[in-house]
Amino acid sequence: MFFTCDSANIHHILSKNFSNYPKGSEYRKIFDVLGNGIFNVDDELWELHRKTTMSIMSHAKFQILLERTMWDIIEKGFRPILDAFAKHGKIFDLQDVLQRFTFDSIAKLLLDHDPRSLSIDLPYLPYEKAFGDALEAFLLRHIVPERIWKLQKWLRIGKEKQLIQACEAFDQFIYPCISRKQEELMMHKSTIKDEEFAFLDAYVTMYNQWNDGDLGTLQTFLRDTFFNLMFAGRDTTSAALTWFFTLLAKNPSAEKRIREEIQQQLHVKEDENLKFFTKEESRKLIYLHGALCETLRFFPSLSLEHKVPLDHDILPSGHHVSPNTRIILPFSAMGRMETLWGKDRLEFKPERWISDRGGIRHVPSFKFPAFNAGPRTCLGKEMAFFQMKIVSATIIHNYHIQVVEPENISPTTSIMMKVKNGLMVKVAKKV
Ligand code: HEM
Known part of the structure; x- marks a missing residue:
């Protein structure tokens, strides 16, 4: 194994010599449950996935759907829960609530189905928890020899057992959703409302375009595709938001500045409810944007990336790597390095993301790879910022959050950087 935090190496691997560093068979083995989804494939199939997903996500109708879906879930699911907990002075796990929020919103967005995991009684839905349970197994697969985890998988023991159960739970959720949506599309094709342009349609077309015949059945392909997108969009965003609130608890002056920025830029008075703003308006929240980047610098949702070169190569640092590396x-680790961030690297400073002209400072992605870098840069970055701004502005303006036992906060040992055992908080209503 070769570990590198050198940004020139990162630039080389993720961008300059991209074709020598595919996801490859090693990655596919570790993340086998992702099947033929975008995270797991290379070459033409990846290009087709990327083109299809990008064309949907950059569509004007998608932007409208995104705004409507997010705010709908905030108003019908998220706020009623916070209001109820505030009324009863209940201590609860904010990370769990945020995960439910991102799960419901991504399911609604992709499959037009709201699982309503954000109900007042916080129901236990095995498929909603499935992702979290699966993640620790992925990290272990990076560390223990392949034959060991394969044996554990075969015996259905340890983290491998959790992973199998998580996939079964997820499949029981996703297959009926896909079938329902397919039926709906077949029956009402002519009466589909304009804004209901469907992800599903685009991926069915993609499947039909693919001639190699190695994608399995259409149902399996759609399952893989949606599994990948839900995996991409659920825990990443909720983990970042959870860490954001842990950092704000330690930096009240930053919270005050964010609150002032919300009032000024969104023209909302201190005693008025903040209910809606568009994606375009969210771009004005520059300091909040800096605070979210600063959060992802300390706690990038995906804590590591792993690559195996196709061919021998010499990295900019002078190290030789081979297909065996x-x-x-x-x-x-990169987010905390003095060589990259200076002597004040351990301070939470949203200002470092703001340019002299008051806009968002450009930081190259090979220095800040929280959203990856190069041709495989995250496709949901803009969506994630919008989602994170809606949730954080709603909470900061309308509520006061108090973290309970902040000294107990530590990260999970997982490729997804979450707060171990959740983030226990108390909430009070401000407006
Ligand atoms: C704070 C939130 C997010 C973070 C930190 C994040 C980070 C990342 C990272 C590091 C990758 C590269 C993974 C790899 O190649 O192994 C990635 C890829 C990707 N992300 Fe995100 N992501 C976030 C939210 C989202 C959201 C909301 C979506 C929307 C569905 C999304 C969609 C994708 C997709 C489709 C890819 C695959 C790109 C490709 O391989 O070409 N992400 N993301």
Whole structure:
């Protein structure tokens, strides 16, 4: 294994010599449950996935759907829960609530189905928890020899057992959703409302375009595709938001500045409810944007990336790597390096993301790879910022959050950087 935090190496691997560092068979083995989804494939199939997903996500109708879906879930699911907990002075796990929020919103967005995991009684839905349970197994697969985890998988023991159960739970949720949506589309094709342009349609077309015949059945392909997108959009955003509130608890002056920025830029008075703003308006929240980037610098949701070169190569640092080298890019360590961030690297400073002209400072992605870098840069970055701004502005303006036992906060040992055992908080209503 070769670990590197050198940003020139990161640039080389993720961008300059991209074709020598595919996801490859090693990655596919570790993340086998992702099947033929975008995260797991290379070459033409990846290009087709990327083109299809990008064309949907950059569509004007998608932007409208995104705004409507997010605010709908905030108003019908998220706020009623916070209001109820505030009324009863209940201590609850904010990370769990945020995960439910991102799960419901991504399911509604992709499949037009709201699982309503954000109900007042916080129901236990095995498929909603499935992702979290699966993640620790992925990290272990990076560390223990392949034959060991394969044996554990075969015996259905340890983290491998959790992973199998998580996939079964997820499949029981996703297959009926896909079938329902397919039936709906077949029956009402002519009466589909304009804004209901469907992800599903685009991926069915993609499947039909693919001639190699190695994608399995249409149902399996759609399952893989949606599994990947839900995996991409659920825990990443909720983990970042959870860490954001842990950092704000330690930096009240930053919270005050965010509150003032919300009032000024969104023209909302201190005693008025903040109910809606568009994606375009969210771009004005520059300091909040800086605070979210600063959060992802300390706690990149995906804490590492792993690559195996196709061919021998010499990295900019002078190190030789070969197809036998497993290269680990520890994004979480990069965010804390003095050579990259200076002497004040351990301070939470949203200002470092603001340019002299008051806009958002451009920081190259090979220095800040929280959203990856190069041709495989995250496709949901803009969506994630919008989602994170809606949730954080709603909470900061309308409520006061108090973290209970902040000294007990530590990260999970997982490729997804979450707060171990959740983030226990109390909430009070401000307006
Ligand atoms: C704070 C939130 C997010 C973070 C930190 C994040 C980070 C990342 C990272 C590091 C990758 C590269 C993973 C790899 O190649 O192994 C990635 C890829 C991706 N992300 Fe995100 N992501 C976030 C939210 C989202 C959201 C909301 C979506 C929307 C569905 C999304 C969609 C994707 C997709 C489709 C890819 C695959 C790109 C490709 O391989 O070409 N992400 N993201």
